[in-house]
Amino acid sequence: MKKLALIFMFIGCLIMTACSEKESPLLFSVENISNYGNVKMEYYSPDPSCVSKMYWIDANSCASEITIKCTNSNSIFIEDHEGKILEEYLCSNGFWKAQIVNSNTITFTMDEVDKNLADESYIVYVGFNVVSPTNKGMVRTGITVKRLNKSTESVLNW
Secondary structure, rough: OHHHHHHHHHHHHHHHHHOOOOOOEEEEEEEEOOOOOOOEEEEEEOOOOOOOOOEEEEEEOOOOEEEEEOOOOOOOEEEEOOOOOEEEEEEEHHHHEEEEEOEEEEEEOOEEEEEEEEOOOOOEEEEEEEEEEEOOEEEEEEEEEEEEEEOOOHHOOO
């Protein structure tokens, strides 16, 4: 009986000390979607290993645009994989670009995909960070775009 009680106490301690899912340091809301059903944004944690929540944009092969606004910072920038700070990010194999249009707003423009030029992998995942300067340094939030380059199915069904 004592062993069983010790096991339950150990499990309880693990649960209480397990890390909790953290909110993203930069929060976004959707301001505009040009073609509802062709593009959507979700906010979630990619895995349970205590990674901050991030944003995921899904788009099919049709032309569309989504504009998102940072709700807790007035000054944001795009950070590429090399750590360069940009105001525009071009993803040629995903047929889209992201551009800072105001100090806290990003527009993602999805070009219509020519199926003859589409990546053979069919799905293109590209991510980058959105950064904002604070008194304590830069804060970062990840945004990943998943583009199905050969599908016109509504993203609302994914």
